[in-house]
Amino acid sequence: MTIFIDYSLPLMEKFLSVYQHPTTTVFIDDNQRFLDSLSFQLDPRIAHKTFQNAGEAITWIREASRNAAGRGLSIEVSYDEQVLSLERRVVSVDLEQIYRRVMNPQRFLTPSVLVVDYAMPQMNGVAVCEALGSLPCKKIMFTGQADDKVAIDAFNLGLIDHFLTKNDHAVLDHLAVGIRTLGNAFFVDQSSTLKELLGRQSHSFLFDPVMTDLIGRLRKQYDFVEYYLFLNPTGLLFFDFHGTPTLMVIETEAGMLAHFEAARDAGGPAGLVAGLEAMQILPFFSDTGMYVDAIEDSWQAYCLPAQHCQGQQDYFWALFDLPCRYLPGPIYSYADFLSDLLKRRQ
Structure with missing residues (x-):
């Protein structure tokens, strides 16, 4: 039986985020053959990075998330701190920073969705998701049939957003849907505060x-x-x-x-x-x-x-x-990014 949790997630696609671009999906699994097979069968337009070692993956994801924030890839909303009343504070947003984001060639490296295997010897999937709980990336966990209760508990605790069983014959199709849906949700969450302000105008x-x-x-x-x-x-x-x-x-x-x-x-x-x-x-x-x-x-x-x-x-x-x-200069396109990514893997 395939278990695919999508409680209310499609509702997020009924509303737009203030920006959205392709990102990097991270796969963590101790089985290198499975990772190689996944990379081969995955939609070639889904940029991804694979890790066999959970610790290395956690380090990379944390660094990539910090780099995304440090390179102006997050939209900042500032408030007038001199005014004590919250209702009277003036909100300041440089709206041009939204579309200027396209000038940053590192934007496609932003980790938005993490796909992690549960049954790994050194660190299981729940522990990996706990370690990355403070980051905004969405999380999908692969499980075996015997691990369904673990996955349900992790979902109810907010540690993961989806879970899938590996032995499902349509797992790649379900995975693609999960990546797309959660990728959209990632951007909705990232821009929710700014969007609320703009929506009133x-x-x-x-x-x-x-x-x-x-x-x-x-x-x-x-x-x-x-x-x-x-x-x-x-x-x-x-x-x-x-x-x-x-x-x-x-x-x-x-x-x-x-x-x-x-x-x-x-x-x-x-x-x-x-x-x-x-x-x-x-x-x-x-x-x-x-x-x-x-x-x-x-x-x-x-x-x-x-x-x-x-x-x-x-x-x-x-x-x-x-x-x-x-636009102040040439655009580093997603086609260019995927081409460069393929060259680095060869």
């Missing part, structure tokens, strides 16, 4: 399951493997497998009205004003932010047909190419 789409579903479909359609919340204009900055950026501009009805009023009050071209009023076109005035006279003759180059998504409110969106000036 102009980023309500982060909490809308209809928008989450739409973005999931777009990621599959265009092979977007990472995304980051974008501030101005509001939306998500996607990168595909090869590092090509695409900006999804997302406007509410109020945002569309603001664009219309700005163009109308500036005496903009009739076609632009009419399209904005009817909410049929979505602008991304990448040079100016809003409509100005200087782009009167070229306004169409800044607009795309507005796609409509009716969720908890009406959203209008379009996918734009991102001008190079928004």
Whole structure:
């Protein structure tokens, strides 16, 4: 019998994190043949690192987690400590640090999911998970049939997030689902505080399951493997497998009205004003932010047909190419990372 715990985990995929990118899954098992077989059969797009020695794995995971935090891979939220009242404290967030995270080539080394065997001679899987309990990485434990009670107890104590039996004929499929689901949960947890703050402003789409579903479909359609919340204009900055950026501009009805009023009050071209009023076109005035006279003759180059998504409110969106000036340098893509990883293993 296969035991696959997923209590409420799929619910985490109904809401977006403020950023998400591929990470490294860590496998720990004293059976090297099993690790080699797992590496061979695993989806080649799942970056992973294997350890036969639990102590070495714990050391690497701790160091990798520290490096991730030390290299600006975590989003910091600061508060005005001079104000004694918690309700009156001013919250300060540099929102541009979210999408600047893509400039760090070490981001893919972040350990997000740990897969550990229970029955190891020097240190069992529960002890490994206890040793790493303070870290944010999610944990899956492999067990034998006789170890089900141990796994259930560990799950109930919050030491692990999933457990699987090794002898299940579909274990690789279940493992892939667990890695994907818990990888999403890892980012939801990492950005929960910041997301709560943003959700009260102009980023309500982060909490809308209809928008989450739409973005999931777009990621599959265009092979977007990472995304980051974008501030101005509001939306998500996607990168595909090869590092090509695409900006999804997302406007509410109020945002569309603001664009219309700005163009109308500036005496903009009739076609632009009419399209904005009817909410049929979505602008991304990448040079100016809003409509100005200087782009009167070229306004169409800044607009795309507005796609409509009716969720908890009406959203209008379009996918734009991102001008190079928004990024300070070349992107180290996930394709490059996997290629380099393969070369190091050879």
